[in-house]
Amino acid sequence: MYDHKSIEVKWQKYWEENNLFKADDRNTTKPKYYALDMFPYPSGAGLHVGHPEGYTATDIISRYKRMNGYNVLHPMGWDAFGLPAENYAIKMGTPPEETTNKNIATFTSQIKSLGFSYDWDREINTSSPDYYKWTQWFFLFLYKNGLAYKKNAPVNWCNSCQTVLANEQVVNGECERCQSEVEQKNMNQWFFKITEFIEDNGETSGLISGLDKIDWPESTKISQRNWIGKSEGAEVDFKIDDFDENMRVFTTRPDTLFGATYMVLAPEHSLVQKVTTEEQRAEVEKYVNETKKKTDLQRQEDEKEKTGVFTGGYAINPVNGEKLPIWIADYVLMGYGTGAIMAVPAHDERDHDFAQKFGLEIIDVIGDMEDRFQKTGGVMKNSQFLDGLGIDDAIQKMIEWLEENNCGERKTTYRLRDWLVSRQRFWGAPIPIIYCDDCGEVPVPEADLPVTLPTDVDFKPTGESPLVGSKTFHDVTCPKCNKAAKCESDTMDTFVCSSWYYFRFVDANNNQEIAAKELLNKWMPVDLYVGGAEHTVLHLLYSRFFTKALHKFGYISCDEPFMKLRHQGMILAEDGRKMSKSLGNVINPDDVVNEYGADTLRMYEMFMGPFDQSVSWNTKGTEGIYRFLQRIHRLYEEIDFTKCDCKKGDCSDAPKGMPQMLHKTIKKVTEDIENFRFNTAISQMMIFINHVSKEGTMPKPAAEIFLKLLSPFAPHIAEELWEKIGHTDSIGKEEWPKYVEALTIDDEIELVIQVNGKLRDKFNVSKDIPKEDAIAQAKELEKIQNFLEGKKVIKEIFVPGKLVNLVVK
């Protein structure tokens, strides 16, 4: 009987006691393989069935790679800082540390019950001082190299969470966490200079070009490129009429400069006051104030209808001296380009809408276009020295002209801004900076790290970090002059902690350095990284930035962290909706493990559908897998190997199609694992077992090979049956089976006969049948003759080993 409970406990214990999954730091002969999961946030809800999907995939690969002779690093840890634990503290008074540790304990036992081959000696927890000491070290590393700086800046402020958010955490003008409206607020905040690495930086490949050398889903790369948002064009100076001052604009279409008919400033632009005339002042101020009150969300709601006000001022077009009225409008954003534009209503859709609404002039400067707003096709007109040129040539010529005449220059602009990392929260890594009245901003000396979180804290949010209220934390002495000073009271965005954790795994217990250099160079980069697609921009972009920073300053030799990336699809509830507590449709992995076992859960999640696709859970499907495992178990109990009469280890002399079935299975499973097609690997194993059941016999070598193929997917039952058929050591130590290509091809094939491309008949024949014989035999067939009657065969097509197609008329 297949007793999954006792089997799974038995082998998990065996693996642990025999230290089977330790990555070997000292081995120099085996090639290394670093297989990494996105480490989870240990939430109070416990493990979700979505977690083991990715974990099973990396576990299959890890076990497979070990059997192929690799030295595998496969670690797990906890992304443990974050708001939920702190919010719980606010509500219930329980310290976040306590909540977090409790959740970690739950996650640990849940994950361990699934039999993943993690090297638990390297377990990390971002909220432990042993870890965040190095997060703080990383901050100082960036600071010392000019990549971390403080500035007063308008920031996204969530009034409900009482903290600043990164641009990436603002979704539709709302806080991604609590969905309350996000306000703009000026605050003094820490930033990381991610923009330094957009383009190649010395020897270090940039965030854009680096994408070309990594094996990631194309859609993820495109998202990253879009997020970076590179635009090439020019900045152009327009003289302001009556003032000795320039208004600088950014444009990607300098070719359309002769078509500019008005100018627009963002309402927050510093020139607004200056250019506004007395007659227009009241109206302008009213508009500016209205805009200030509007949140991003409201601005988006108004998207359809353009609004704006004429300032009364004029600017001079540098190419033709035209006087252009200067307007203010909120469709021009202060945060992008220069916060000012030249408007070309003939060739920009937004400017066109605006000009139509306010009756402004529209001058066409490109003819023969399919779409006037597209940058394709067309010939310049009404543009003096550009007339007759194509758009691309005109852009180049105009930029040259601007540069020669000192009124503009070539310019590339990016959407990506520097990363704002300050958070006014408690449950995060404290920023290791001290403010001294005499010495100013002083980094905490490395020897004094970690700056630990205090315990005398009131968690109620005040708009300042709860750390401000802690006497023990806040009051310190200046490391330079020893006078009384204040410690920075903000903590770091939790994304900082999770952007470098994969470096820590290579040397997780080192208390001298972030990780020993030789181990960084031994294990990095990560060979395979698996996790949800929701981290497409944030986490992955930040991690790449950190890697590039370390590379640039000589700490590591790779400049991309994750060579191969795969996303798992989402697992939906049986009803096709997202699993959620409120809908009551959540599947708890513990229940599945309890009822059917870890092997069933693992295999079912791999069998559900293509790995990267969302699929609905189906309880009947888990039963199907359970039945499959029971069937295997029964087969191995009942089968009598003494009946097997083949002598060779690869079963090439076994009877009844067994060699082909076996070698096809080895080939299919091997290739499917390599290509992340776990669902079809499993179906091939089912085909194999169906075949064997039908035959009622299986040669022993085939039985052994099959268990090896099964072992990465369902390791517990594989170990158990491996023992049952007489082995004393772990199946994980075996070598991965090899297939013989010639044995994967059946001697006899089913030759398909088509008439006019339609299947009419088929017959079994040797795979090597020559064309003439095949066609002659096909024509003999009764069914085929019926179709040929009274007609003429005008063409005969033969695909060796596959089909004959007779074209008749």
Next chain:
RNA sequence: GCCGAAGUGGCGGAAUUGGUAGACGCGCGCGACUCAAAAUCGCGUUUCGCAAGAAGUGAGGGUUCGAUUCCCUCCUUCGGCACCA
């Protein structure tokens, strides 16, 4: 609006250097075993049709001896971005 992914039986899905559409699993039907049930095993299961046969991979066209696969037009769903000049 833009970018991306995807549309195949009752369901999840398989098959793409163009070559038997529906592998494998679920569900369902029939049968065997059983006093009975469960489990298990066997057979069947795209639709219409008694059959021969016909239709069929979101819709419509095209290329081809042959298209789920390639090309064009369109529709739908999901995911991401969103006044980025």
